[in-house]
Structure formats: C-alpha cells, structure tokens
Amino acid sequence: MDIQKELEKVLNKEQILINEPMKKHTSFKIGGPADFLVIPYTKEELIEVINFCTKNNINFYLIGNGSNLLVSDKGIRGVVIKTTGLSKVEVKDNIIIAECGASLAKVSKKALENSLKGMEFASGIPGSIGGAIFMNAGAYGGEMKDIVERVLVLDKEGNLKILNKDDLEFAYRYSNVQKNGYIVLEVELKLEKGDYEEIKRVMDELNGKRVEKQxxxxxxxxxxxxxxxxxxxxxxxxxxxxxxxxxxxxxxxxxxxxxxxxxxxxxxxxxxxxxxxxxxxxxxxxxxxxxxxxxxxxx
Ligand SMILES: Cc1cc2nc3c(=O)[nH]c(=O)nc-3n(C[C@H](O)[C@H](O)[C@H](O)COP(=O)(O)OP(=O)(O)OC[C@H]3O[C@@H](n4cnc5c(N)ncnc54)[C@H](O)[C@@H]3O)c2cc1C
The missing domain is CATH 3.90.78.10 (UDP-N-acetylenolpyruvoylglucosamine reductase, C-terminal domain)
Structure with missing residues (x-):
C-alpha cells in the first residue's frame, strides 16, 4: 500500500513529512527519522489518521511537544502523529477547554489573562496539555490531577469517551492513559477566580526558579x-x-x-x-x- 497516497486523502501534502528526523521534534534534539510524521489540525483529521493506521495495521505513535521523549537513533517505523496543530483554547467562566496539542505555556497564559488561578505550577513545563495528562505532569507542589475536570479521549477501539478526573487513576507521573492507550483529544480544566497580579507574580517566581536551577x-x-x-x-x-x-x-x-x-x-x-x-x-x-x-x- 502507498501510505503517503492514503495519508494525502486525509491531510494536505505540507502536513505530511517523510523520513523526518525526530531530533527536530524532541527537546533532547535526539532521534533518527520517522518514516512519516504528520501534523493534523483538527480532531477529525487526527481521528481519521489513527483509524487509517489501525485498520491497516500500521504502527503509529503520538507526540506532543516531544519534551519527555528519548527517540532511538534508528528512528521510528510507521507514522508519528504530532498534535501541536490542535491548539485551540477556550475559556468559559472558570473553565478552560484546550485541545490536546496546546502548550501548557499557552493554556497558562489564557488562565492568567482571565485571572484564573491554579495552574501557575504548570506555566513553565514545556509540554502539550495532552502530554501533561498522559504524564500527570507536575511541579512545585501542583499536578495536573489538581486542575483537570474532564478529558475527551479516543480509546483503542476507536470510540470517543468522556472521562472524569477520577476515571483517570492519576498518580505520581502516571494516568491510566498510559495503560489503556487512550489518545487525549481535549482537556477541560477547572480553575478558580484569582487576582491577576498575584497569579503573574507566582508564575514569574516559579519560572525564575527554573532558570536558576535547570x-x-x-x-x-x-x-x-x-x-x-x-x-x-x-x-x-x-x-x-x-x-x-x-x-x-x-x-x-x-x-x-x-x-x-x-x-x-x-x-x-x-x-x-x-x-x-x-x-x-x-x-x-x-x-x-x-x-x-x-x-x-x-x-
Ligand atoms: C526543561 C524541561 C523541564 C521539564 N519540567 C518538567 C516539570 O517540571 N514537571 C513535569 O512533570 N515534567 C517536566 N518536563 C517533562 C515534560 O515537559 C512533561 O512530561 C510534559 O508533560 C510532556 O508533554 P509533551 O507534550 O512534550 O509530551 P511528549 O514528550 O511529546 O510525549 C510524552 C508521552 O505522552 C504521550 N502523549 C503525548 N500527547 C498525548 C496525547 N494527546 N494523548 C495521549 N498520549 C499523549 C506520548 O505518546 C509519550 O508517551 C520537563 C521537560 C523539560 C525539557
């Protein structure tokens, strides 16, 4: 089967990279070529690519910002799906709804702009929100589990599911997204109304600590x-x-x-x-x- 041709039925040519060095997509700047690296822009495109891979027994691997990954020198066989094209973030009162590829920096900035507190701890973590749910990312006493309300996932059978935070079995650097092979599509966070200046002060302080210590x-x-x-x-x-x-x-x-x-x-x-x-x-x-x-x- 001509995988490239099949992918082109779902995505534009510029969304499909062939033999793409993974060192360009990881914070480690390490990693050999992925046979294909695709960048969907909508949930529908992402789901279609996954369905195509699943139906045809093509190995696929999802990445966000590649900030927690060590990729082998020989690279990755099959299709790497990079989620950073899905980065919409919406705010309704104290609720933030973010697509999986939105960076924690972008989501935190939205929180700040809307004077919402609770995710200051995450503003300097260089991952996507999907990757942060997968890892239950955390820092400075906060973890994703503290602010997640619900998550929209695609399960291994291709069904869409809404999971409440208790369904995700969050633990230290763990959520059952890892065990169940879920694809996180969208994340709903529940924050609290706060004071803009105070939220900004905490974010700046924590990011200053990162610069000093890391x-x-x-x-x-x-x-x-x-x-x-x-x-x-x-x-x-x-x-x-x-x-x-x-x-x-x-x-x-x-x-x-x-x-x-x-x-x-x-x-x-x-x-x-x-x-x-x-x-x-x-x-x-x-x-x-x-x-x-x-x-x-x-x-
Ligand atoms: C300088 C630096 C500082 C860091 N500081 C912290 C820190 O303070 N706290 C912390 O917890 N981490 C930290 N990290 C690690 C990293 O940023 C986090 O683990 C982050 O959550 C990873 O997100 P990502 O989008 O980069 O995921 P990736 O590295 O792209 O992927 C990580 C895993 O998540 C999976 N995944 C990604 N997106 C999805 C999705 N949508 N659905 C399902 N699975 C998905 C991937 O398949 C992979 O297995 C740091 C990293 C760096 C480089």
Whole structure:
C-alpha cells in the first residue's frame, strides 16, 4: 500500500513529512527519522489518521511537544502523529477547554489573562496539555490531577469517551492513559477566580526558579528519573559523584544532576548508556533503584 497516497486523502501534502528526523521534534534534539510524521489540525483529521493506521495495521505513535521523549537513533517505523496543530483554547467562566496539542505555556497564559488561578505550577513545563495528562505532569507542589475536570479521549477501539478526573487513576507521573492507550483529544480544566497580579507574580517566581536551577541552555528532556520514595534523584546522582559525567555527547548536568543534557551532538545510545551507568552507580552506593521518567521510543 502507498501510505503517503492514503495519508494525502486525509491531510494536505505540507502536513505530511517523510523520513523526518525526530531530533527536530524532541527537546533532547535526539532521534533518527520517522518514516512519516504528520501534523493534523483538527480532531477529525487526527481521528481519521489513527483509524487509517489501525485498520491497516500500521504502527503509529503520538507526540506532543516531544519534551519527555528519548527517540532511538534508528528512528521510528510507521507514522508519528504530532498534535501541536490542535491548539485551540477556550475559556468559559472558570473553565478552560484546550485541545490536546496546546502548550501548557499557552493554556497558562489564557488562565492568567482571565485571572484564573491554579495552574501557575504548570506555566513553565514545556509540554502539550495532552502530554501533561498522559504524564500527570507536575511541579512545585501542583499536578495536573489538581486542575483537570474532564478529558475527551479516543480509546483503542476507536470510540470517543468522556472521562472524569477520577476515571483517570492519576498518580505520581502516571494516568491510566498510559495503560489503556487512550489518545487525549481535549482537556477541560477547572480553575478558580484569582487576582491577576498575584497569579503573574507566582508564575514569574516559579519560572525564575527554573532558570536558576535547570540547565535550560542545553537540550534535555527534563528530569530523567522519577523521584524515588524518600529521596531526590538529583541529590543521589550528585552524591554518587556523577555530576558532569559524560558518555559521548551526553552529560549529567553540572547545574542539576537530575538532568542529562545533550552537550555535544549526543546520540540516543550515549544517553541510554549514561542512564545505565547512573542507575548502576546509584544502586551500588545507596541501594536505590532509579526508574526513568522519560519515555523511550523507536526501533
Ligand atoms: C526543561 C524541561 C523541564 C521539564 N519540567 C518538567 C516539570 O517540571 N514537571 C513535569 O512533570 N515534567 C517536566 N518536563 C517533562 C515534560 O515537559 C512533561 O512530561 C510534559 O508533560 C510532556 O508533554 P509533551 O507534550 O512534550 O509530551 P511528549 O514528550 O511529546 O510525549 C510524552 C508521552 O505522552 C504521550 N502523549 C503525548 N500527547 C498525548 C496525547 N494527546 N494523548 C495521549 N498520549 C499523549 C506520548 O505518546 C509519550 O508517551 C520537563 C521537560 C523539560 C525539557
């Protein structure tokens, strides 16, 4: 089957990229080519692409901003669907309805403009809202679960479902979107009326902390490891003497040991080897097993 021709029945030519380097679509700036990378602009287009892939047994993988992804050097076989073309955000009173590809920065800005408080914690997380639901993204004491009201998903059988927040089994960096293979299409957030100046002050303060503490001048995927119970991954890595440790172009950040940075044209293999070294050393020294937060994808 000519996949390109079939995709062109659903999308315009410029929405279909062939042999597209994934390093252009990940915050790590790492990753070989996707056979196809498509950018739908509407929910209908997104659903049609998924239905086409499912019916024809074509492997597909959804990405938002690619800010939590490590993509293999060989790339991804099949179709990568990037959601950032679906980025409408609407506000009704204290409710925000956002399409899955809207960035947390954009949604937070809308919240601020409407003097809605509750999502200040998320304003500096560089993901899409769909990715943030998948991960139950969180920072500075807040998590997506605190502000989500309902989510529109497509399930594996191709049915649309509205899930309430309790249906999503949110936990630390987890929602059952991961287990059930749901596609998050739209998210409804419930915020509270607040004071514009105060919301802005908190957002600026938290974003200032990020600039101060995180190596934002290098490509990365944020914290590589989940927080182990009772510890901080960054502290354990630092105490294991691994700050600045390099394998190939990948390096444990000197600024924040919980981050691996793409210091100099790192490959996925460099990062995987460095992850393994960190896990082994931390286990050897402290008996703590570090589990990755970032998602590995590809051949
Ligand atoms: C500098 C930096 C700082 C960061 N700080 C934080 C932080 O403070 N807190 C935090 O929690 N994270 C942080 N992250 C990680 C990342 O931004 C979050 O995990 C974010 O939620 C990922 O969203 P994304 O759109 O980039 O997802 P992607 O990386 O594109 O995808 C991540 C996973 O979500 C799935 N997915 C994406 N969209 C959808 C959808 N619509 N439906 C179903 N599944 C989907 C993908 O298939 C993939 O498995 C940071 C990353 C960086 C680079």
């Amino acid at each position: 190596p934002l001048n290098f490509p990365s995927a944020g914290s590589v490891f989940k927080r182990p119970q009772g510890y901080f991954a960054g502290k354990l890595i630092e105490d294991a003497g691994l700050k600045g440790m390099r394998i190939g172009g990948a390096m444990v950040s000197e600024k924040h040991a919980g981050f691996i940075i793409n210091y100099d044209n790192a490959t996925c293999e460099d990062v995987l080897n460095l992850i393994k070294l960190i896990q082994d050393k931390v286990y050897e020294k402290f008996g703590v097993k570090l589990e990755t937060e970032i998602k590995f994808v590809g051949e």
